Amino acid sequence: MDQTTVKIMARITARADTVISLRQILRDLVGPSRGEAGCVGYELFQNQDDPVEFVTIEQWSDQAAADAHMSAPHVAAAISKAGELLALPPLIHRFAPVD
Amino acid sequence: MDQTTVKIMARITARADTVISLRQILRDLVGPSRGEAGCVGYELFQNQDDPVEFVTIEQWSDQAAADAHMSAPHVAAAISKAGELLALPPLIHRFAPVD
Numbered sequence: 001m002d003q004t005t006v007k008i009m010a011r012i013t014a015r016a017d018t019v020i021s022l023r024q025i026l027r028d029l030v031g032p033s034r035g036e037a038g039c040v041g042y043e044l045f046q047n048q049d050d051p052v053e054f055v056t057i058e059q060w061s062d063q064a065a066a067d068a069h070m071s072a073p074h075v076a077a078a079i080s081k082a083g084e085l086l087a088l089p090p091l092i093h094r095f096a097p098v099d
Numbered sequence: 100m101d102q103t104t105v106k107i108m109a110r111i112t113a114r115a116d117t118v119i120s121l122r123q124i125l126r127d128l129v130g131p132s133r134g135e136a137g138c139v140g141y142e143l144f145q146n147q148d149d150p151v152e153f154v155t156i157e158q159w160s161d162q163a164a165a166d167a168h169m170s171a172p173h174v175a176a177a178i179s180k181a182g183e184l185l186a187l188p189p190l191i192h193r194f195a196p197v198d
Binding site: 045 | 106108122148149
């Protein structure tokens with residue numbers, strides 16, 4: 001992986017009764033996020049053993065692009081809609097590759 | 100992503116005093132794991148915000164290849180060495196892509 005890019009993983013946890021709604025909100029974020037400047041990769045996954053858990057695996061060209069994503073209008077709208085559907089606060093962290 | 104493959108993420112958490120030792124054990128697993136039959140991808144990352152946490156993002160050609168990995172000699176040896184270095188039991192889950 002290009003060492004100058006920024007790898008982010010976000011873990012987003014629904015409640016049992018909000019999985020379907022949250023899944024749709026997160027799914028709707030994929031296209032607009034991939035269309036952002038500096039988006040190298042953006043994938044959304046659902047834990048098959050514990051379906052309330054979603055993970056995004058994101059790669060951005062630099063920290064500025066990752067920061068811009070967090071304040072993009074489609075992300076702000078999703079956070080607003082998703083807030084009451086979450087079981088836990090989202091865990092969003094940068095990850096460095098270990099060679 | 101090819102829908103027939105199996106995506107696995109493992110979260111492995113060290114203690115503050117075992118990060119360096121565990122990192123080396125996990126790093127040594129990357130090459131042999133990538134060399135296994137059915138390994139489509141195997142990446143190791145360290146959480147930059149919480150360096151005790153490591154994540155592998157793995158892709159296997161099918162469930163049999165993923166299962167074979169868990170019983171490969173190099174994995175068994177690493178589990179044996181890493182056991183006393185862990186702060187938590189490893190979390191190993193299958194993840195399905197959400198289109």
